[in-house]
Amino acid sequence: MYAIVKTGGKQFKAAKDEVLQVEKLEGEPGTKIELDEVLMLNNDGKVTIGSPFVKGARVKATIIRQGKAKKIEAFNYKPKKNVRKHWGHRQPVTFLRVDEVVAK
DSSP, X not given: OEEEEEETTEEEEEETTOEEEEEOOSOOTTOEEEXXXXXXXXXXXXXXXXXXXXXXXXEEEEEEEEEEOOOEEEEEEETTTTEEEEEEEOOEEEEEEEEEEEOO
16 A cells, blocks of 8 residues: 655655655654645555545654755856856755555
8 A cells, every 4th residue: 555645845655664755844753743635545456546635545654864865066157257156955854754554
């Protein structure tokens, strides 16, 4: 059984005991959370698609840790002008362990 959930403006496939890296969610490590924006639910081949969400379905997860994603680096330059600009960014993320996928 797995579900497609929406969090942080992105969609993730969530199955039991998987670890997801999602946009930062508030909470300390060990905190239990529920993701209730379930877009699709697959229960052993029986697919339920929500409009926009599946009613009564949710994903229970535990926050493993808070961290940062890989660094994104960017570089601009203007030829013949000796203008160079280099910068980077690390997005804060939350690592979740999916405890269970709950249908209706």
